[in-house]
Amino acid sequence: MPGLKDVKNKIQGVKKTAQITKAMNMVASAKLRGAQEKMERFRPYSQKFAAAMSNLSGGMEGGNLPLMQVRDVQSVEIVVVTSDRGLCGSFNSNIISTADRMRKSLETAGKKVSIVCVGKKGNQFFKKTGKVRKAYTDIMGTFQMFNAREISMDVAENFMTGGSDEVRIVYGKFHSVAVQKPELEELLPIKPVTGVQTEVLEKISGAYTYEPEPGEIMEVLLPLYLNVQVYHAMLEVGASEHAARMTAMENATSACKDMIHGLTRLYNKARQAAITRELMDIVGGAEALK
Amino acid sequence: MAQIHLEVVTPSGPIVSDEVDIVTAPGYGGEFGVLANHAPFLSTIKIGTLSFKKDKQIKHLMVSGGFSEVSNNKITFLVESAEYGYDIDVDRAMRAKERAEKRLAQAVQQTEKINRVRAEAALQRALARLHAAERARQ
Numbered sequence: 001m002p003g004l005k006d007v008k009n010k011i012q013g014v015k016k017t018a019q020i021t022k023a024m025n026m027v028a029s030a031k032l033r034g035a036q037e038k039m040e041r042f043r044p045y046s047q048k049f050a051a052a053m054s055n056l057s058g059g060m061e062g063g064n065l066p067l068m069q070v071r072d073v074q075s076v077e078i079v080v081v082t083s084d085r086g087l088c089g090s091f092n093s094n095i096i097s098t099a100d101r102m103r104k105s106l107e108t109a110g111k112k113v114s115i116v117c118v119g120k121k122g123n124q125f126f127k128k129t130g131k132v133r134k135a136y137t138d139i140m141g142t143f144q145m146f147n148a149r150e151i152s153m154d155v156a157e158n159f160m161t162g163g164s165d166e167v168r169i170v171y172g173k174f175h176s177v178a179v180q181k182p183e184l185e186e187l188l189p190i191k192p193v194t195g196v197q198t199e200v201l202e203k204i205s206g207a208y209t210y211e212p213e214p215g216e217i218m219e220v221l222l223p224l225y226l227n228v229q230v231y232h233a234m235l236e237v238g239a240s241e242h243a244a245r246m247t248a249m250e251n252a253t254s255a256c257k258d259m260i261h262g263l264t265r266l267y268n269k270a271r272q273a274a275i276t277r278e279l280m281d282i283v284g285g286a287e288a289l290k
Numbered sequence: 291m292a293q294i295h296l297e298v299v300t301p302s303g304p305i306v307s308d309e310v311d312i313v314t315a316p317g318y319g320g321e322f323g324v325l326a327n328h329a330p331f332l333s334t335i336k337i338g339t340l341s342f343k344k345d346k347q348i349k350h351l352m353v354s355g356g357f358s359e360v361s362n363n364k365i366t367f368l369v370e371s372a373e374y375g376y377d378i379d380v381d382r383a384m385r386a387k388e389r390a391e392k393r394l395a396q397a398v399q400q401t402e403k404i405n406r407v408r409a410e411a412a413l414q415r416a417l418a419r420l421h422a423a424e425r426a427r428q
Contacts, residue, residue, distance in 0.1 A: 041301075041302055042301050042303075044303075044304055045299045045300060045301050048299060048368055052357070145301045149370075199424055208330045208361075209330065209331045209332070210331075210332050210333070211317060211330060211331070211333040211334070212318050212333075212334070216318075216334075220357070221357065224355070224356065227370070228301075231301060231338065264338070270388050
């Protein structure tokens with residue numbers, strides 16, 4: 001039987017932990033709102049962009065554009081987008097294991113694999129594999145479009161100079177506050193987008209005047225499109241991270257509560273046992289005096 | 291006067307959504323102007339100053355790369371960033387300009403392609419900001 005004092009200390013400790021996890025839960029939910037707003041603000045841009053891409057690329061073959069060039073795949077680059085901070089359940093490890101599984105299966109197929117890490121957690125893991133070509137850490141807190149641009153420019157440069165024949169991106173997609181799943185997308189070569197229908201740009205036909213030629217417009221648009229995709233992945237991870245942390249911290253708080261409950265039981269039992277022992281002593285003493 | 295619907299959309303949200311008289315923008319082949327009922331048109335946008343006139347008031351925006359699209363009496367700009375001239379921090383833009391110039395001078399010596407491209411873009415953005423801010427003050 002543990003001493004009364006020990007149990008009491010333990011209860012205090014668990015209570016403090018519960019306070020922290022509860023606070024973290026609230027911080028995460030506030031940040032989640034911010035991240036979701038950021039996503040919301042980005043949506044009109046990305047939708048219109050996708051629509052424009054769809055209309056422009058529908059009618060043309062991309063063979064002659066460097067970012068659309070389909071090559072025999074010898075080496076694959078994986079962009080892994082994770083969060084910078086932990087304490088968000090299995091969120092990061094899910095992304096990492098998805099990426100790592102892909103890396104292994106590519107390597108067994110005899111392909112060369114390089115990795116670009118966005119976010120500290122991914123870098124911590126893949127550093128050990130020695131495959132990291134570039135890492136962007138400590139930017140997931142407050143990133144802007146130009147952070148995404150830096151990454152996409154670098155990835156595109158590597159692709160165009162033959163450093164990779166295919167680029168894929170793995171990130172945590174935000175489905176809802178409760179569900180975030182690792183998502184895999186192909187970044188490069190960019191495939192002609194089809195099937196996006198919105199009210200804007202719907203009826204692009206021969207009636208349009210292009211300045212410059214559609215092909216040249218594409219040359220400007222493709223790197224921007226890559227930016228849009230990288231930025232989008234980062235936004236998704238930003239929101240997912242906070243959602244995952246919210247859930248994780250809520251679970252931690254309720255686990256703390258359960259523990260406090262159990263410990264209080266234990267404390268009361270110990271207290272009663274002590275009282276009983278004392279009573280026994282007293283009764284025993286009285287009995288002996290008779 | 292017939293008006294055209296102007297929309298400026300950036301990754302951090304829509305900046306302008308308004309009926310305006312005329313829009314001028316830095317297109318691929320130079321500055322172009324668009325009035326109401328313009329023919330369908332699609333152009334890339336360079337870093338520069340976008341101006342539009344509404345109720346005899348002219349407003350200036352700094353825009354960086356993207357493209358614009360005209361159809362159904364509506365002009366949409368999809369640009370990476372857009373700022374109103376009067377919102378621009380002139381001191382900051384000046385500092386950015388000096389920094390970019392310095393970097394550019396170094397990059398020319400080192401003949402590093404990526405750095406030069408980046409510095410040039412930064413310089414253009416800084417100059418566009420200053421230009422838009424100045425136009426807004428007039």
